[in-house]
Amino acid sequence: MSFLRDTLNTQTTDQELVNQYKREGDVRVLGELFQRYMDLIYAVCMKYLKEPAEAQDTVMDIFEELVNKLRKHEVSNFKGWLYTVAKNYCLMALRSKKQIPLTQMPEFMQLAENPHLENAVEKELNLNRLSKCIEGLSPDQKYTVQLFYLEEKSYKEIAGITQTEWNKVRSLVQNARRNLKICMDKNGLSDE
Amino acid sequence: MDYPTNSPENTKMEEEKNNIKYSAEYIRKYLYGQLSDQAMQALEKAALEDPFLADAIEGIEESRKHAVSFESGVADLRTKLKERISQKKRKSGILFQLSKWPVAASFMVVIGLAVFMVTYVNKKQKVSQTAPLSDSSSVTLNKSSQENSVEDSVKRDEPVIASVKSRDIRKNIAARKDSTSSVKANESQSDKKTGNYLAADSSGFFSDTIHNAEKFETLARRDVTPPVAASAKQGFYEERNPGMVSNPTETPSGNNIIRGHVINDQGKPVPYAKVNIRGSNKHVFTDTAGFFKLYMKDPRLAALVFVQPAGYESASVELIPDSNITHTIQLHSSATDADLKTLPDEKISPFVTGWDAFYHFIDSNKKINTKDSLMKGEEVVSFTLYSDGKLSPIRIEESLSAAHDKEILRLILLAPALKLQEKKRIRCVLHIQFK
Numbered sequence: 001m002s003f004l005r006d007t008l009n010t011q012t013t014d015q016e017l018v019n020q021y022k023r024e025g026d027v028r029v030l031g032e033l034f035q036r037y038m039d040l041i042y043a044v045c046m047k048y049l050k051e052p053a054e055a056q057d058t059v060m061d062i063f064e065e066l067v068n069k070l071r072k073h074e075v076s077n078f079k080g081w082l083y084t085v086a087k088n089y090c091l092m093a094l095r096s097k098k099q100i101p102l103t104q105m106p107e108f109m110q111l112a113e114n115p116h117l118e119n120a121v122e123k124e125l126n127l128n129r130l131s132k133c134i135e136g137l138s139p140d141q142k143y144t145v146q147l148f149y150l151e152e153k154s155y156k157e158i159a160g161i162t163q164t165e166w167n168k169v170r171s172l173v174q175n176a177r178r179n180l181k182i183c184m185d186k187n188g189l190s191d192e
Numbered sequence: 193m194d195y196p197t198n199s200p201e202n203t204k205m206e207e208e209k210n211n212i213k214y215s216a217e218y219i220r221k222y223l224y225g226q227l228s229d230q231a232m233q234a235l236e237k238a239a240l241e242d243p244f245l246a247d248a249i250e251g252i253e254e255s256r257k258h259a260v261s262f263e264s265g266v267a268d269l270r271t272k273l274k275e276r277i278s279q280k281k282r283k284s285g286i287l288f289q290l291s292k293w294p295v296a297a298s299f300m301v302v303i304g305l306a307v308f309m310v311t312y313v314n315k316k317q318k319v320s321q322t323a324p325l326s327d328s329s330s331v332t333l334n335k336s337s338q339e340n341s342v343e344d345s346v347k348r349d350e351p352v353i354a355s356v357k358s359r360d361i362r363k364n365i366a367a368r369k370d371s372t373s374s375v376k377a378n379e380s381q382s383d384k385k386t387g388n389y390l391a392a393d394s395s396g397f398f399s400d401t402i403h404n405a406e407k408f409e410t411l412a413r414r415d416v417t418p419p420v421a422a423s424a425k426q427g428f429y430e431e432r433n434p435g436m437v438s439n440p441t442e443t444p445s446g447n448n449i450i451r452g453h454v455i456n457d458q459g460k461p462v463p464y465a466k467v468n469i470r471g472s473n474k475h476v477f478t479d480t481a482g483f484f485k486l487y488m489k490d491p492r493l494a495a496l497v498f499v500q501p502a503g504y505e506s507a508s509v510e511l512i513p514d515s516n517i518t519h520t521i522q523l524h525s526s527a528t529d530a531d532l533k534t535l536p537d538e539k540i541s542p543f544v545t546g547w548d549a550f551y552h553f554i555d556s557n558k559k560i561n562t563k564d565s566l567m568k569g570e571e572v573v574s575f576t577l578y579s580d581g582k583l584s585p586i587r588i589e590e591s592l593s594a595a596h597d598k599e600i601l602r603l604i605l606l607a608p609a610l611k612l613q614e615k616k617r618i619r620c621v622l623h624i625q626f627k
Contacts, residue, residue, distance in 0.1 A: 038270070
């Protein structure tokens with residue numbers, strides 16, 4: 001089943017499987033769909049629960065949730081929806097164990113499936129605004145962002161260049177990105 | 193800055209690329225530094241866009257800290273999922289259908305309830321045309337509405353009134369489970385009705401069926417019968433009073449009521465005394481103030497009223513119905529009833545009041561009409577009295593016979609209420625002597 005990941009799904013798209021499951025209610029269909037993302041879901045559960053055994057149980061629990069939820073809800077983007085279900089389930093489990101994780105920043109759900117179409121003029125405007133916003137960043141963030149986006153260096157490389165830890169680089173980039181977004185939104189535009 | 197020009201084809205390519213990159217295997221490579229810098233950067237950029245990917249990366253990272261490798265965890269999961277799917281294979285179709293069943297089932301329940309309600313309401317309507325009814329009760333005393341109506345009627349300072357039925361009617365009624373049919377029986381068998389139906393002033397009705405204990409199937413029945421200008425036989429009634437004599441030559445007022453007030457030799461009212469009409473099985477009980485009311489079919493006839501409370505000599509007086517007069521009947525204590533346990537309340541318990549009346553009631557009205565009546569001894573029962581006056585189901589501690597049990601249970605249900613003060617509940621034991 002994992003081979004499917006490497007090749008494009010020539011057989012059926014996610015959406016087709018979703019529709020089939022809603023029609024027929026056959027858990028095998030759901031199982032096949034779930035398997036496409038099971039390891040990533042397991043990884044997500046590992047992130048929150050931090051224990052392999054627990055994470056495995058949770059993955060199976062999430063599957064059970066899907067059995068019912070997918071029947072009831074309209075789902076157009078299965079992957080994104082699945083992620084949300086899984087994450088919420090993990091957070092609920094953590095909350096009941098009274099281990100509230102660090103408050104999750106409400107990330108914009110920017111999936112690659114949602115691109116922005118921009119014409120040339122708009123892009124030009126955006127670029128201008130963006131450079132201004134970058135100027136507004138702190139030096140660390142600014143430098144890191146430039147390395148990451150402009151010079152397309154990986155975190156690892158940037159860590160080497162700036163003599164900072166990999167994790168720190170990552171969080172710098174993430175924070176910078178957030179700040180840029182806020183800055184761009186203030187000016188009436190969002191940075192995609 | 194690298195902004196993708198997202199035409200539809202590019203989008204699809206992006207998605208596919210991302211999908212490929214998103215594999216856990218690929219992430220593992222990333223984490224182990226097996227990707228090129230460019231590839232790494234691309235993944236990182238994608239992770240910034242996609243929280244799912246970001247979390248997955250962190251999760252696999254986390255997994256590296258554990259003895260159980262990420263891959264083996266995934267392999268276990270695949271096995272588990274396969275098992276799960278094959279289990280559910282059989283059930284899935286059923287589950288789908290089952291989900292509709294609860295809807296259908298609850299629908300049926302609703303319909304069933306509606307039908308039940310309609311029939312019940314119809315019955316109630318019929319009843320309410322005549323009089324408010326209380327349903328037949330069972331032994332468990334804490335059936336609420338029953339208790340309330342009985343206790344209410346008992347506690348109220350009004351004549352406690354009983355309806356008396358003929359044996360035939362009783363038989364019919366006892367055979368049926370609900371009081372509504374008893375109403376029908378009453379209505380249909382007017383010629384068999386005994387006279388003197390007695391009605392309370394307000395809604396409390398109380399039916400005393402002591403005389404026909406043997407006819408009962410249910411242990412306690414409270415049937416409320418409407419005040420009917422009784423069509424059955426009435427005898428002459430006399431009330432003889434050693435102390436005071438009522439005036440038998442009173443001119444009848446055209447009304448059907450005999451009112452009486454029973455007092456003892458100290459002038460105190462005698463509650464819960466049985467007031468009989470000679471020649472009839474009917475009787476009533478005096479209320480807590482000693483008053484009673486009798487309805488007479490023929491107002492011109494005098495009634496021989498027989499008062500027979502426990503602990504007193506019985507008295508009888510002839511009375512003529514006159515609503516303007518309340519006849520006072522004075523009783524003298526019986527010297528021979530010392531064996532009756534007149535237990536002042538304090539002896540039982542400082543918390544329970546009304547024990548006196550309760551006990552008197554039971555003791556004066558107990559009657560076994562079956563062959564078991566020859567059995568002598570003590571019947572012991574126990575129950576829990578609650579603060580609202582309700583009793584728990586009664587437990588038979590010592591039984592003389594089934595008939596005795598039934599009789600005691602019946603009497604307890606009909607007896608005046610006990611009051612509990614200061615405590616939530618108290619355990620009571622009752623000893624009844626049968627001689």
